[in-house]
Amino acid sequence: MKLEIKNLSKTYSNGVKALQDVSLTIEKGMFGLLGQNGAGKSTLMRTISTLQDPDSGQINFNDINVLKKPEDLRKVLGYLPQEFGVYPNVTADELLTHIADMKGIVNKGERKDTVEALLQKVNLYDVRDKKLDGYSGGMKQRFGIAQALLGNPELIIVDEPTAGLDPMERNRFYNLLSELGEDAVVILSTHIVEDVSTLCTDMAIIGNGKVMLTGKPNEIEEAMRGKIYEVPIDRNKLTEYQEKYNVISQRFFAGKLMITVLADELPDGKFDTKKPSLEDAYFKILSEN
Numbered sequence: 433m434k435l436e437i438k439n440l441s442k443t444y445s446n447g448v449k450a451l452q453d454v455s456l457t458i459e460k461g462m463f464g465l466l467g468q469n470g471a472g473k474s475t476l477m478r479t480i481s482t483l484q485d486p487d488s489g490q491i492n493f494n495d496i497n498v499l500k501k502p503e504d505l506r507k508v509l510g511y512l513p514q515e516f517g518v519y520p521n522v523t524a525d526e527l528l529t530h531i532a533d534m535k536g537i538v539n540k541g542e543r544k545d546t547v548e549a550l551l552q553k554v555n556l557y558d559v560r561d562k563k564l565d566g567y568s569g570g571m572k573q574r575f576g577i578a579q580a581l582l583g584n585p586e587l588i589i590v591d592e593p594t595a596g597l598d599p600m601e602r603n604r605f606y607n608l609l610s611e612l613g614e615d616a617v618v619i620l621s622t623h624i625v626e627d628v629s630t631l632c633t634d635m636a637i638i639g640n641g642k643v644m645l646t647g648k649p650n651e652i653e654e655a656m657r658g659k660i661y662e663v664p665i666d667r668n669k670l671t672e673y674q675e676k677y678n679v680i681s682q683r684f685f686a687g688k689l690m691i692t693v694l695a696d697e698l699p700d701g702k703f704d705t706k707k708p709s710l711e712d713a714y715f716k717i718l719s720e721n
């Protein structure tokens with residue numbers, strides 16, 4: 433199983449270059465596409481999902497030429513868009529049954545079994561007869577995954593799935609997502625670094641419509657070992673430190689401002705060496721662009 437994206441470009445009519453010569457090879461497993469708001473993630477996800485056309489480039493999934501045969505891709509695609517839309521005043525069971533019907537699962541018995549199994553899988557079986565518009569954000573997202581999984585897709589795309597979930601719902605959702613990569617190519621688009629470090633075996637960072645880095649999260653972290661330092665400072669000293677050092681990020685920690693600095697060696701005795709995280713790598717890339 434393999435998704436190959438080659439030289440994909442897209443400029444919107446307002447002149448925004450949302451994709452600039454994007455090439456990626458994505459194999460079976462969970463692939464994280466990390467980028468800030470506006471980086472081009474949704475444009476890429478919608479293009480792969482055949483909802484919009486690029487200006488140029490190619491996409492192949494196994495032997496399907498996606499841009500030439502979008503209908504072939506749709507048969508093996510499961511897509512959870514960023515905005516799944518307004519949740520109608522129907523139950524999870526009713527809507528999933530309806531979508532299963534539209535996806536071509538026409539045999540009633542088979543459809544009932546499929547819908548039941550999926551509701552079990554996403555842990556909504558007990559609330560299957562409740563109206564969707566009364567669901568919590570996490571429950572809605574789990575429903576979104578259930579509909580994306582109808583028809584056993586080989587390519588699953590989830591766009592910013594954990595935005596707006598509370599920590600417990602996010603954890604539950606992670607458990608669900610972590611199983612998906614076993615038999616499919618799964619692309620998880622997100623601006624949340626933790627999503628990628630928790631779930632993904634491979635990743636890319638995208639910014640301004642360009643691929644800035646690809647690799648395995650642990651290798652990307654490892655490449656930064658011995659180069660990341662931190663020190664707590666007074667908030668009003670930030671500019672001073674920024675002038676002197678390559679400050680890649682800052683956060684509040686117990687009332688102090690903790691700054692993270694990129695350097696080839698210990699900047700001075702006040703700094704501590706920090707075990708690099710994926711977030712440090714991400715901030716480094718962002719600070720360079």
Ligand SMILES: Nc1ncnc2c1ncn2[C@@H]1O[C@H](COP(=O)(O)OP(=O)(O)OP(=O)(O)O)[C@@H](O)[C@H]1O
Pocket residue numbers: 444445446448449450467468469470471472473474475476592
């Ligand atoms: N239909 C459109 N017409 C014009 N510009 C657009 C359109 N859709 C997106 N853009 C612009 O293209 C750029 C990339 O947007 P895109 O939605 O792909 O980014 P994103 O990484 O998914 O961000 P977000 O998380 O905010 O959705 C942004 O500058 C956005 O404003």
